[in-house]
Structures are given as structure tokens and as C-alpha cells.
Amino acid sequence: NEGTLRSVFDFLPEWLIDPVVAVVSLFVGDGWHLTLGLLFMIIVIYLPGGLIEGFTRLGRLFTGRSKTARASVAQPASQGGH
Numbered sequence: 193n194e195g196t197l198r199s200v201f202d203f204l205p206e207w208l209i210d211p212v213v214a215v216v217s218l219f220v221g222d223g224w225h226l227t228l229g230l231l232f233m234i235i236v237i238y239l240p241g242g243l244i245e246g247f248t249r250l251g252r253l254f255t256g257r258s259k260t261a262r263a264s265v266a267q268p269a270s271q272g273g274h
Contacts, residue, residue, distance in 0.1 A: 193217060193220070193221040193222075194213055194217060197213045197216055197217055197220070198213055201213060201216075
């Protein structure tokens, strides 16, 4: 596991590889359940509506459309004359 991590972080300076591998190895391999628990906590805390809410927020972020803009496009214009 550490050999694989060393090859992944091979682009880093030599003095930085050992600390990065030591920290990352806590979250992969034998520590995968820690990563899974942290990911679950992040989703529950920051996305109370679940993953679908997160995908919806990302979609709105990239398309630049809000809920009110979608509602105004969906409703027909009023027929009254002024």
C-alpha cells in the first residue's frame, strides 16, 4: 500500500513524500472505513437533501439559473392589456 502511494506522490519533492504518504495511508487501504465515515458525515451535514440536492445545486451553479428564473420561464406571460 505504501509503495503504491509513494508512486502516486512521486511528483512531490523527496522531503515531502514521507509525510504525505503517512497521512494519506490513514484514509486508504486499512483506513477506508474512516474515509467512508467522513464522506457520509460531510454529505449529511452540508447536503441535508442528499446527493440529489447536491447534483441539483451543482447544475444550477453551472447553468446560472435559479429556481425563480425557472418558475418565471415555465409560467406563461399575463394576457391583460395595459
